[in-house]
Amino acid sequence: MNVRRPLCLLFAVFAIVGLSRAQDGDGADTASAEIIAEAAPVISPLPVPSVTASDVPNDDGSAILVEWELSPSDSVGGAVVGYRIYRAFADSGVFVVIGNRSARQNSTVNGEEVEPGVDYLYRVDVLAVRTNADGSSDTLAIPSQSSVPVAAVVQWFNTDRLWALIWFVIIAAATIYFIEKAKRGGNIYVRKIGGIDAVDDAIGRATEMGRKVFFVPGIQDMNDVQTIAGIAILGRVGAVAAEYETRLEVPTSRSMVMVTARETLKESYSKAGRPDSFQEDQVYYLTDEQFAYAAAVDGRIVRERPATIFYMGAFFAESLILSETGNAAGAIQIAGTAEPTQLPFFVAACDYTLLGEELFAASAYLSREPRQLGSLKGQDFGKGIFLLAILLGVILATANLIDLSQYFRIN
Amino acid sequence: MRREVPLLITFITGVVFALSYFIPGGWLGQTERVFGDWITIVQAFAVWLGVLNLLKISLIKIQRKEHDWGYSVVIAVCLVGTIAAGMYSGFAPQFESFRDPETPFNFIFRNIFAPLGATMFAILAFYVASASYRAFRARNREATILLIASFFVMGGRVPLLDSIFMPIIDGTFFADFAGWIMSYPVTAGQRAIAIGIALGIMASSLRVILGIERSHIGGGN
Amino acid sequence: MAGHWIAVAINVVVGLTLVWVLVRTIQGRPIERRIVFVYIALAVATPLFMKLEAPLAETPEVQSIVTTIKELPPGSRILISFDYDPQSAPELQPMAEAFIKFAFKQRHKVIIMGLWPLGPDQANQAIRAALEDPSVAELAPEYGVDYVNLGFQSGNEFVIQGMGSAFKNMFPQDERGTIYDNIPILRGVTNFSNVDYVQVFSSGKPGTREWVQVAADRFGATVGGGTTAVQAPEMYPFLRSNQLIGLMGGMTGAAEFEKAVEELGKANTFLLSQMFAHATVIVFVIFGNIAYFRSRRRDASTDAPTPGGIS
């Protein structure tokens, strides 16, 4: 055995070299290729010694992990080119190919057409190139023993995500605590944020100039949290605009956003005591297409020359198309988005930009309502925990003591 | 009823969908996909509201002969025309799908929609230039940093700085430096923003679920 | 060639007018943005007519693609997936054209498919461009024998997964409706073990990442990538771990590939345009700053807001 393995290897290398040279098809080389092929005896690679299959944990019972020991013949430069994985229903025993893996790989996940609770058998064939005495070659498949039957299981709690639950509960509980505390009274300090403080003045400016205010709620639908945040801000902006009797216009690129924005504004106007000033046509749909929407809003910006433009929500490439036009039209622009790729463009073209988290905080700020402000305190608590964790984690990792990241990394 | 039912619906769905994150089995294990499917179907319904609104506004403008009403005619005709072409392309038996290369719908897409979209996108090249000319000025420390970072990345990403300094510094120094900026300081900035966003979304979602933030149902307090 | 000289002349003149812009800027009368637009338009358009070679360094990730293709014996089968749409065509189309030309010249067999609906259409354009090349036309590659377009299949990475057991399952017929088994080039092609190389041109998801994760990792295919510049950095981890044998990133990567296969084409021209445009933007940023410092000297109020009003 000790001698055989290196010998096998050597022959396999010869066989491969001979094969590849023979394939070149050069007349001069054929002779030597023949000699090598003749010298190499027909050898069969060894099968996979064992195959184990197990349920993939923490899933909906739709995947099985198949692992095997590498064939002893599978070594660098060896004749083994890969493995072919077969599966059979335990009750029928008929094996069907489910996939291939290349040499030196020893596992695969069977994630397709797996029913939970059904027993399966797995088998792994070694695929190897065999060189025949006449110099030709073919691919051999040497089957393994089948694995013991295994069934996928549905889990009801994903234990991989336990730490996510723990951290979430801690921060959420703190947030709710601060909300309750704020409700009972108690002064909550929030620092100045330029972009948010500027809202009133920006609308006031439009009133003085007798021009419109535009509010652009992004180009995503209501299933984006940023749009929801943008609409919440629209509620506050709408109340101020109603109070100042400034015409506010909301072009949307999504029908559902149009509907929601109308509901929101209607309420804002009636809360400001001016329900009659609200007209449905203030909020209108243009088109779902990103660039057509940008083209149309651009056109409106140059024609109507609004004094103030808000961009609040999810923005993509149109961010600069809109804000550059607004800038050239002389509007005061306040933007807010959590799309990191677009922040630089708003920063370059707008007077004020709410960065990521500030977009989500803005409506709470503008409401000045204790419960809303309390939730901001909860956000800060979360940041405090993360800061502490990062600091500790880095120190402990540098000192090579404990890897804290394992409590934060979630699959 | 009008106010309480929506609040209750938001609360229940919010809690259920949040919990589903921890449950791998059953349909709760696939809420992201299931919800995605629902949304696409709701969008197919909701688009009627938008398109009818667009048509209504255009027709009103035409009827009242408002300023520039001619363009409203163009919008209305293009809208109805495209829908007609799409329906014909989708239902006519000679086409397999409304997207087939030979359909009139595809003709509109290729020769009207696509070039318009591509050009609107390309306009950005001009705006990027004018925005940099105006905004990237060393007004204060922050602006200077912004300027320097953009300068090196802009010049390093194409073989511009490297070829200018070829006689002095050999190789791809500026390309590597641009890469270094992208992989370290930029990672740091983006990570801070990302973590902030995570907490921001968490707090504002909690406000929505708990009914503190209720603007989406037209509700103040 | 006349175009080249006219373009060069225009550039010289335009370059001289920059002095005027600089003087005006120093005088405190910054030019309006429409003039900036004119410069950008010229910077992008004129290099298209020039016959210059962009200066480029050799990178291992592009060279390894070239070497791999060169080392394959003639008649090897290359699978190319077109995973992008017209919007990314300026970056990826030159790459695809150069690659296909090169593959044909090396006498390889080309199998085309797409995970993006409009991908196979881009492929047809690239093939057409390749066939117009006289040296390719001489070889007269024949549809069905030397190349085939399997068309688009929906399902993202699951298509790759399905191809792992049999291409035929995912593509029962080619784009022209011919049954898989009746296409000569596909005879004997069951799955990834029968293709010698997989090249992906991608601008997003599904794209190179998915091909690496499924075709390379799971089925052991040799995968090379070609991505937009924006995507390229994300692919470097795969290069380092050798899951991806090579990568062309954006126009720079495409131009380098053209140079390596001695086939200067669109990518090289486009890269020139890009360099001119970048240079123009940088020049204007510098001018903008000169203007600012001049005006600050005149007007001492320096309480400028942070960019984006961030505080």
Next chain:
Amino acid sequence: MSLDIGVWIGALLTLGIFSFLYRDNPFYKLCESIFVGVSAGYWFCVFFFDNMVRKFYFGVFPSEAGIEPKYFLIVGAVLGALMLTRLIPSIGWISRWPLSFIVGATAGLYMMLFFVSNGLNQVADTMLPLYRETAGGDFDPAETLGTILVFIGTFTGLIYFFFSKEHKGLFGGAARVGIFFLMVTFGAAFGYTVMSRMSLLIGRMDFLFRDWLGLLG
């Protein structure tokens, strides 16, 4: 010059959009109106055939035997139908129900997804030893510097986002450092994107000069 009518339409529309760079004009207004009308119609058809017919109808009533109907899709249709009550003013308020459902689901679902992917995992990624070695076990100065920068930048950047504490003293100083990192991020990301934006313009120019005018080889 091209003889293809499609190329001509495309070229004229391209010029129309570009004319906006000079100023707003009737040619641009025409192109804009065409774009709005055509694209709204386009998406209407896509929603109809892809979402309504293919996803919903063939999802619930599969065209081939052996495919299981996806009855859960009916929920989407019910929500959609309730949305349409908007068209009848007297019962329009019912549309708040599907909206509440969508907003609630979005809040619940993405709250967790972002909390983990944007929050916890990013925190975990930052917990690296500050002393970095090369694969060979030697001190790696570039990687070490990079790791330290990522740590400082993330830490101070987060401090900038604190709402309930005034940016004063040491805390304020840290927040300022955080702003510096944000500025580097924005500047670099801006410069980085310039390249892809320019290539889009190159694509359009190539279309005009090559495909339409035929001036390029």
